[in-house]
Amino acid sequence: MTRHSAHHSPLTLLGLGAMGIALGRTWFAADHPLTVWNRTPARAAALAAEGAEAADSAAEAVAANSLIVVCLMDDDSVQKVLTGTDLTGKDLVNLTTCTPAQARARAEWARERGARYLDGGVMAVPPMAGVPEAGGYVFYSGSQELFEQHEETLSVPLGTRYVGRDAGFAALHDVALLSAMYGMLAGAAHAFALIRKEDIDPASFAPLLADWLTAMAPSVHRTADQLRSGDYTEGVLSTLAMQVAGTPTFLQTAEQQGVSPELLSPYFALMRRRLADGDGVEDLTGVIDLLVR
Incomplete structure (x- = not known):
């Protein structure tokens, strides 16, 4: 018996920022064979020390597995990292924050290179990965067949919500919810500013504000x-x-x-x-x- 059972699908993770590290550690802790690559090798070395396979290049990492998860800075980074890799027959899951138009263009770009594509909008912060009760999840859109095949693996670090075949829908849901969040935070900022100069304890005011926003939601x-x-x-x-x-x-x-x-x-x-x-x-x-x- 090996450490990894047949039910624990292997995958490659490109990008080891705070979220990438959190996702990678969760997958590896759940016994998924994991190949990692990062532009800064030290980050990959940290996961390699825990037992993951660290690839010397993005191309090597992509070649290692059929399921490729990308968690990079932006769409330009995705372009630079994946250029020169062989995506033929690969399942590409892109968790990089982007616009709906960028996601749709990236889906077509992947299709032209022989890959199935799934875009993801992450509704979580790194400490929520691997903690189901924290409520973090990822919006997914694009290839429904890819999603259904890999849903069990994708749901290991964070919950999954498939929102349609249009590859741009995950990013659109992501940005729409975050836009509402910033509107709420703007209102909260104004409310705190109103009491700022008065003899009102912000810590005592905060529960009233939270309850009111909850009631209005x-x-x-x-x-x-x-x-x-x-x-x-x-x-x-x-x-x-x-x-x-x-x-x-x-x-x-x-x-x-x-x-x-x-x-x-x-x-x-x-x-x-x-x-x-x-x-x-x-x-x-x-x-x-x-x-x-």
Whole structure:
């Protein structure tokens, strides 16, 4: 008996940054034969010391296994690393952050070189790898056949969510969720700025803020229903006209607290535009139509 059973598929991992190292260690700990390569050899040596096979070149690493996982800095890095490698018959899984257009172009690039392609959008930070209860996962899109064949292996470090054959969908889901996160963080930053000069403990305020954001989060389901039906007045709890009428209070409070309104003003401006163009009894959903060019 060898250390690796037949059920533990071998794979190659290109790129050993913080996430790559975390993924590699999780796969190796789960008894998957692992070949690694990194532009900086010292990082590969660290995993080699734990028992992984360190390749001398990207081409050698790609040749070692049929399943190739790439976790590099950007799409340009993927191009540079994979140029000169033989991808014929390979299953290429790209976990490098990219745009939807880059993912689609990379899928075609891989197909032209005889490889199946799966793009991944990682919704996790390195410490979440190998810790199922942490809730980290990866969006996958592209070859459904590749995904189904390797799902068991791909799900070892992080959960998997297949979102369609369009190779750009994983990146699109990734960026869409992260964009919402930054919007939330912008609102939180404004809220903390408002209390910054007052005798209010930020640590005491934080649970109130977290609970409020949690309570508001389910409103996205109403927005989705309205977008699907096209009826922006469906289930409205607070009309656009009412909310626009209240915006001066937020701006005046910011001014009185000595806080820049630059995080709120663009959204309020869109709300006013939508009110001027649309129906005051609808929800805020119409703002989305103003954003779509």
